[in-house]
Amino acid sequence: MTMTAGSTESPTESFRAELRGWLEENCPEEMRDGGLTEDAICWGGKDWVFTSEAQELWLKRCAAKGYTVPTWPVEYGGAGLSREQEKVFDEEMARINARSPLESFGIWMLGPALLHFGTHEQKLHYLPPVARGEVRWCQGYSEPGAGSDLANVQTKGEDKGDHWLVNGQKIWTSYADKADWIFALIRTDKDAPKHKGISFLLCSMEQAGVETRPIKMISGVSPFCETFFTDAVIPKEQIVGEENKGWDVAKYLLTHEREMISGGGAGLSGGGRALGAVLADTMDVLDANTRADAMRCEVDALAIGLTLERYKDQSEAGQGAGDASAMLKYMGTELNKQRHELMMNAGGSDALEWDGPLGNRAGDWLRTKANSIEGGTSEVMLSIVSRRVLGLPG
Amino acid sequence: MVKLVMTEEETMLADMARGFLDGAAPVGKLREMRDAGMTHDAALWKEMADMGWAGVLVPEAAGGSDMGFAAANVIAREMGKTLAVSPFLSTAVIAATALRQVSDTRATAALAKIASGDVTYALAVDESVKFDPDAVQMQAKRDGNGFRLSGKKQFVVDGSLADRVLVLARTDNGLTLFDIPADRAGVSREASSMIDARDAARITFENVEATGEDVLGAVDSAMDVLKPALNAGQAALAAEMTGLSAGAFGMTVDYLKERKQFGVEIGRFQALQHRAAHLWCEIEVTSSAILNAGRMLDEEPDNAEMAVSLAKARATNTAILAVQEGVQMHGGIGMTDAFDMGFYMKRARVGAEWLGDYSYHAEVVAKHRGF
Numbered sequence: 034m035t036m037t038a039g040s041t042e043s044p045t046e047s048f049r050a051e052l053r054g055w056l057e058e059n060c061p062e063e064m065r066d067g068g069l070t071e072d073a074i075c076w077g078g079k080d081w082v083f084t085s086e087a088q089e090l091w092l093k094r095c096a097a098k099g100y101t102v103p104t105w106p107v108e109y110g111g112a113g114l115s116r117e118q119e120k121v122f123d124e125e126m127a128r129i130n131a132r133s134p135l136e137s138f139g140i141w142m143l144g145p146a147l148l149h150f151g152t153h154e155q156k157l158h159y160l161p162p163v164a165r166g167e168v169r170w171c172q173g174y175s176e177p178g179a180g181s182d183l184a185n186v187q188t189k190g191e192d193k194g195d196h197w198l199v200n201g202q203k204i205w206t207s208y209a210d211k212a213d214w215i216f217a218l219i220r221t222d223k224d225a226p227k228h229k230g231i232s233f234l235l236c237s238m239e240q241a242g243v244e245t246r247p248i249k250m251i252s253g254v255s256p257f258c259e260t261f262f263t264d265a266v267i268p269k270e271q272i273v274g275e276e277n278k279g280w281d282v283a284k285y286l287l288t289h290e291r292e293m294i295s296g297g298g299a300g301l302s303g304g305g306r307a308l309g310a311v312l313a314d315t316m317d318v319l320d321a322n323t324r325a326d327a328m329r330c331e332v333d334a335l336a337i338g339l340t341l342e343r344y345k346d347q348s349e350a351g352q353g354a355g356d357a358s359a360m361l362k363y364m365g366t367e368l369n370k371q372r373h374e375l376m377m378n379a380g381g382s383d384a385l386e387w388d389g390p391l392g393n394r395a396g397d398w399l400r401t402k403a404n405s406i407e408g409g410t411s412e413v414m415l416s417i418v419s420r421r422v423l424g425l426p427g
Numbered sequence: 428m429v430k431l432v433m434t435e436e437e438t439m440l441a442d443m444a445r446g447f448l449d450g451a452a453p454v455g456k457l458r459e460m461r462d463a464g465m466t467h468d469a470a471l472w473k474e475m476a477d478m479g480w481a482g483v484l485v486p487e488a489a490g491g492s493d494m495g496f497a498a499a500n501v502i503a504r505e506m507g508k509t510l511a512v513s514p515f516l517s518t519a520v521i522a523a524t525a526l527r528q529v530s531d532t533r534a535t536a537a538l539a540k541i542a543s544g545d546v547t548y549a550l551a552v553d554e555s556v557k558f559d560p561d562a563v564q565m566q567a568k569r570d571g572n573g574f575r576l577s578g579k580k581q582f583v584v585d586g587s588l589a590d591r592v593l594v595l596a597r598t599d600n601g602l603t604l605f606d607i608p609a610d611r612a613g614v615s616r617e618a619s620s621m622i623d624a625r626d627a628a629r630i631t632f633e634n635v636e637a638t639g640e641d642v643l644g645a646v647d648s649a650m651d652v653l654k655p656a657l658n659a660g661q662a663a664l665a666a667e668m669t670g671l672s673a674g675a676f677g678m679t680v681d682y683l684k685e686r687k688q689f690g691v692e693i694g695r696f697q698a699l700q701h702r703a704a705h706l707w708c709e710i711e712v713t714s715s716a717i718l719n720a721g722r723m724l725d726e727e728p729d730n731a732e733m734a735v736s737l738a739k740a741r742a743t744n745t746a747i748l749a750v751q752e753g754v755q756m757h758g759g760i761g762m763t764d765a766f767d768m769g770f771y772m773k774r775a776r777v778g779a780e781w782l783g784d785y786s787y788h789a790e791v792v793a794k795h796r797g798f
Contacts, residue, residue, distance in 0.1 A: 117428075120428050121428070124428065307796035307797050307798060308796075308798075309793055309796055309797065309798025310796070310797050310798055312798070313798055319798065324793070324798070325786075325789075327793070327798065328789040328790065328792065328793045329789065331789075331792060331793060331796055332737060332740045332741060332789050332792050333712070333741075335716075335737050335792065336712045336713060336715060336716045336737060336741050337712055339431065339712075339715040339716055339718075339719045339737075340711060340712045340715040342431050342715075343431035343432070343715045343718065343719075346430055346431045346432040347431075347432050349432075350432045352432065352433075357711075360707070360708045360711055360712075363705075363708060364708050364709075364712055412701065414704075415700070415701040415704040415705060416697070416700065416701070416704070418704035418707055418708065419700035419701065419703060419704040422704070422707060423680050423700075423703055423704060423707060424680075424684070425680070425683060425684065425694040425695070425700050425703065426684070426691075426692055426694055426695045427695075
């Protein structure tokens with residue numbers, strides 16, 4: 034659009050102009066590389082070691098403006114952006130290829146759940162440190178006997194008046210060894226039907242009786258852990274939502290987790306770089322089969338990306354998106370696995386070396402195999418769609 | 428930054444269209460027409476024109492309803508659900524969009540006749556088995572102040588009955604689009620017996636006379652006029668195919684709920700549940716691409732090409748999957764002519780080819796994405 038002196042800009046466009054100026058001034062040069070690799074991510078937390086001064090500066094500057102969590106209310110550490118402004122924010126960040134200043138489970142999962150179910154005091158207490166990257170959270174959902182059947186959690190909390198005494202074991206607690214706090218599903222009523230005796234509790238990882246142990250994965254690294262609770266004390270005020278109604282919180286959080294995981298598949302995280310371009314980094318000329326496969330992935334990725342946007346627009350317009358997160362999770366993660374298969378293929382023998390010429394491509398490829406398992410398997414997603422959307426008999 | 432949410436007006440338009448089509452143009456109507464050897468119902472088209480559908484892209488000044496491309500997609504989608512037979516895409520979308528690029532009195536008069544339902548058009552581009560406008564060889568040779576057109580076109584959708592034909596031909600320095608009456612001397616039309624029971628033709632042009640008046644847009648610059656028309660047609664066809672997918676899917680899910688085998692509804696079997704759920708996911712994702720294409724055509728027409736090709740590519744694959752799953756999950760009955768699923772399957776295959784197949788459009792997307 035042409036801007037002339039005295040013209041009246043739309044509020045959205047004046048926000049864009051202001052944001053563009055701020056980004057120009059405040060986003061360090063080193064933070065404008067899209068941040069495509071795992072080590073470019075800033076996870077934050079008490080023990081976080083910044084990989085560069087620029088990373089620290091970028092986080093601090095964004096946090097001061099609320100831009101680590103742009104849509105959260107200002108009083109809880111966000112910038113209070115509307116959906117329209119959020120789109121502008123995403124576009125302007127992508128325009129200069131800016132890294133995300135902070136990624137965390139606190140932002141993706143706990144935040145939305147607390148904003149919905151938490152008390153004002155809880156939000157004030159827990160959210161700003163998440164927004165500033167000072168506290169890192171992990172998720173205590175799965176157990177050895179509760180995978181796809183998540184509501185079968187057995188880790189139990191005994192009511193001791195002002196606190197619960199918690200005993201049990203969680204598994205697949207991503208980055209629990211690096212986290213400061215955990216949000217966990219705990220069985221607080223063992224006699225109730227399985228969905229009705231669960232509470233959603235918050236616990237410090239420094240609490241006596243909480244221990245964690247990394248699990249070595251096929252990718253050679255240990256992003257996942259086991260976490261053990263042995264007579265761990267969790268004060269009563271550290272519950273989100275009502276006692277024994279944690280399943281509602283858990284499900285709500287899962288929809289956000291699923292959307293987060295599906296976003297990776299749509300190639301939206303990481304600047305949305307075209308798959309063909311990524312493949313061309315290692316193959317000067319894409320062979321016909323690879324190119325055809327890449328085209329198919331690209332078409333699907335763009336359409337899934339649009340679907341994510343559509344559901345956000347619908348939800349802002351008050352049109353229910355139903356069980357969209359199951360669909361997005363299924364489609365996004367299956368696609369992401371295909372993309373990484375193609376990247377391995379394009380990398381040829383270079384991709385077969387740990388830390389070889391293509392860096393951690395093999396590790397990234399292996400990591401994606403968990404995408405269609407974590408947060409609910411593809412098969413569970415399809416069953417959810419089948420039951421809740423199509424109304425097929427259960 | 429388009430907004431991907433249906434407006435209230437669009438929702439109302441869809442509801443109204445569904446109500447009308449369920450009554451006036453259900454799948455049974457296509458069956459009756461096929462059995463009677465009919466490929467056009469003039470009375471039905473007149474009714475659609477009276478509702479403003481023929482003029483959906485015609486300016487109000489020329490008597491149109493001028494509802495825009497997203498609205499045209501809404502109508503096309505509903506037509507796809509019941510496989511409604513009409514020249515909507517050829518005439519109301521493609522020809523109207525082409526004519527709109529030209530602002531002269533002749534074009535305005537033509538648009539008015541489109542809006543009132545008094546003229547139908549067909550677009551003649553293809554000369555081989557695949558859509559490829561750039562490869563057109565048909566010649567329009569200079570002849571005094573005019574041209575002489577000679578060549579053969581095939582897969583001219585709605586071509587055997589249309590009143591007028593938009594013909595793409597090669598001139599001295601490029602391609603030129605001609606708008607000529609189908610009954611002009613030297614034009615011979617042979618109706619193709621199409622699998623989808625819809626109208627299409629092979630058309631031979633033998634030394635057909637065309638004047639400067641018959642050129643739509645500028646000589647050697649067909650794409651200025653044709654490109655927007657193709658974009659609009661491809662998007663609306665994608666919308667129709669997505670409606671078709673939804674129609675076939677709806678029949679399939681209903682069948683899963685009522686058909687019993689081994690003493691239970693077959694919809695209880697997880698193998699079928701997951702196939703149906705997967706198909707629903709594909710249709711949802713494709714629907715986003717359709718909505719986006721309509722919004723882009725309305726709001727950022729100069730940047731809409733990728734959005735349109737994305738929609739057509741996705742719609743093609745989704746429709747092919749929807750009809751295959753439809754037949755498979757219905758079992759033997761799905762293979763019978765007495766059952767409607769076959770109509771969906773045949774129309775999906777024709778839609779897949781028309782105005783560029785999956786590969787054609789995926790290629791456009793890849794080029795926009797830089798590979």
